[in-house]
Amino acid sequence: MKVKNPWHRPLIIFIAAVIGAGIIIMVVIAVVQNKPLYQKYKYGIVLDAGSSHTSVYIYEWPAEKENNTGMVNQKHACNVKGKGISSYSGTPQKAGESLKECMDEAKKTIPNYRHHETPVYLGATAGMRLLEMENKIASGEVLKSVEKSLQAYPFSYQGARIISGQEEGAFGWITVNYLSENFRTASGTVGALDLGGASTQITFVSEGILESPENSIDFRLYGNDYHLYTHSFLCYGKDQVLKLSLEKQIQSKLNMTDNIILEDPCFHPDYNVIKSFQSVFDSPCVKKVDQSQKENTFSHKGTGNWNKCQEAIKKVFNTSYCRFSRCSFNDVFQPPVEGQFGLKQNHPEVKEKYLAEYCFSGTYIITLLEEGYGFTSKDWKNTKFIKNIRDSEAGWTLGYMLNLTNMIPAEAPDTPLMPYGGYVSLMLVLSLLIFVFLILGFIFFRRPSCPAHKEII
Numbered sequence: 001m002k003v004k005n006p007w008h009r010p011l012i013i014f015i016a017a018v019i020g021a022g023i024i025i026m027v028v029i030a031v032v033q034n035k036p037l038y039q040k041y042k043y044g045i046v047l048d049a050g051s052s053h054t055s056v057y058i059y060e061w062p063a064e065k066e067n068n069t070g071m072v073n074q075k076h077a078c079n080v081k082g083k084g085i086s087s088y089s090g091t092p093q094k095a096g097e098s099l100k101e102c103m104d105e106a107k108k109t110i111p112n113y114r115h116h117e118t119p120v121y122l123g124a125t126a127g128m129r130l131l132e133m134e135n136k137i138a139s140g141e142v143l144k145s146v147e148k149s150l151q152a153y154p155f156s157y158q159g160a161r162i163i164s165g166q167e168e169g170a171f172g173w174i175t176v177n178y179l180s181e182n183f184r185t186a187s188g189t190v191g192a193l194d195l196g197g198a199s200t201q202i203t204f205v206s207e208g209i210l211e212s213p214e215n216s217i218d219f220r221l222y223g224n225d226y227h228l229y230t231h232s233f234l235c236y237g238k239d240q241v242l243k244l245s246l247e248k249q250i251q252s253k254l255n256m257t258d259n260i261i262l263e264d265p266c267f268h269p270d271y272n273v274i275k276s277f278q279s280v281f282d283s284p285c286v287k288k289v290d291q292s293q294k295e296n297t298f299s300h301k302g303t304g305n306w307n308k309c310q311e312a313i314k315k316v317f318n319t320s321y322c323r324f325s326r327c328s329f330n331d332v333f334q335p336p337v338e339g340q341f342g343l344k345q346n347h348p349e350v351k352e353k354y355l356a357e358y359c360f361s362g363t364y365i366i367t368l369l370e371e372g373y374g375f376t377s378k379d380w381k382n383t384k385f386i387k388n389i390r391d392s393e394a395g396w397t398l399g400y401m402l403n404l405t406n407m408i409p410a411e412a413p414d415t416p417l418m419p420y421g422g423y424v425s426l427m428l429v430l431s432l433l434i435f436v437f438l439i440l441g442f443i444f445f446r447r448p449s450c451p452a453h454k455e456i457i
């Protein structure tokens with residue numbers, strides 16, 4: 001008897017065709033799925049209105065991945081020409097005008113179709129805090145002027161305000177740790193130090209009891225609780241401390257009848273500049289001088305002596321009184337510093353016009369860390385001077401925007417068991433298998449009864 005070839009049976013051919021088609025579909029899906037997609041971005045703008053200058057930062061992040069930490073990057077930064085907005089207290093309308101060039105740049109950098117949904121925030125720091133203390137009306141006028149200027153752009157204006165020192169410290173800490181991806185990994189966090197022109201901030205996670213509630217701030221980020229110590233010292237930024245230090249030296253010579261000559265160990269020996277009293281006493285950080293003295297000038301002469309410079313700088317820290325179990329300086333509670341630190345350094349390059357102050361700045365940084373915050377040689381090893389992390393500046397602005405747009409979730413999002421592509425492929429293979437087994441089962445159970453059995457009947 002001729003044996004029938006089972007492969008000729010149409011059903012078997014059909015099964016083979018289905019399996020073949022299935023494999024082709026799987027390959028096509030895998031190719032399409034893994035094709036690089038055109039990435040769409042969203043944008044946010046934050047203006048850092050500092051005491052010495054204003055910077056405009058543009059951030060971008062993939063449109064569909066807003067809640068993933070580490071997804072927001074700095075796309076562009078623009079330095080506003082001229083001084084900080086607080087310097088326009090006499091001509092407030094110029095504060096708004098000064099932003100124009102950088103805001104026009106932002107308009108060009110961000111695609112037109114995203115303009116209306118791009119939030120714009122302006123945060124003013126210590127320069128405006130000082131102006132508000134001195135002249136509330138003037139600071140209000142300056143804020144109104146920048147508000148009017150920003151509202152003229154097609155972006156989504158979200159407000160211009162003076163942020164508190166606590167916010168400045170906390171958002172600086174969030175920025176550094178977000179960019180270092182410390183929230184997602186269990187690597188621990190780094191403390192943040194920021195030295196500005198008019199204030200300086202210190203922020204770190206502290207396990208101990210914080211004795212002053214105004215220095216304590218708690219965050220729950222990505223499923224972890226963070227108990228932070230933070231403090232901002234108004235008047236202890238570089239420019240204001242220089243005024244404080246000069247004031248202390250001038251006060252000791254005010255009773256002199258001759259022209260005042262200030263021999264300053266923090267300036268190099270060739271430095272000799274005539275300065276007005278006004279340039280030192282124009283700030284609420286220094287004690288007021290007699291009205292009659294305001295027109296006076298003094299000779300500021302450098303003598304270049306590091307040890308004497310440090311002695312002079314130490315005098316601006318008051319460590320004679322502390323209401324708490326321990327203090328940094330000026331009666332401010334501070335627990336012992338813990339862990340690694342990143343100190344935000346804005347200007348690694350040496351610019352001619354700042355050269356004269358470099359000796360003072362360097363000595364001040366060391367004295368602030370050692371005498372002020374209580375850093376030891378061990379802590380120095382754990383301290384990094386940072387400008388950028390992954391091409392984004394390490395200042396408070398990114399943390400501020402992440403917080404206001406709720407972009408760091410309190411809880412870590414649940415991640416699916418497998419990636420989407422893997423899930424689709426697995427489902428397809430399983431469906432094919434089920435289909436094949438169904439067909440085979442159908443063939444098996446539909447077989448005619450065996451002929452021997454028939455013969456018996």
Ligand SMILES: O=P(O)(O)OP(=O)(O)OP(=O)(O)OC[C@H]1O[C@@H](n2cnc3c(O)ncnc32)[C@H](O)[C@@H]1O
Pocket residue numbers: 049050051052053084125126127195196197198199200237238239346347349350351354
């Ligand atoms: O945070 P606040 O206190 O409001 O001030 P700021 O934001 O304006 O302060 P910065 O960190 O931008 O600048 C800190 C100091 O560095 C000074 N500075 C600016 N450019 C510099 C450069 O190229 N080299 C050295 N110092 C510079 C500037 O005058 C400030 O005194």
Ligand SMILES: [Ca+2]
Pocket residue numbers: 050051125196197
């Ligand atoms: Ca600043």
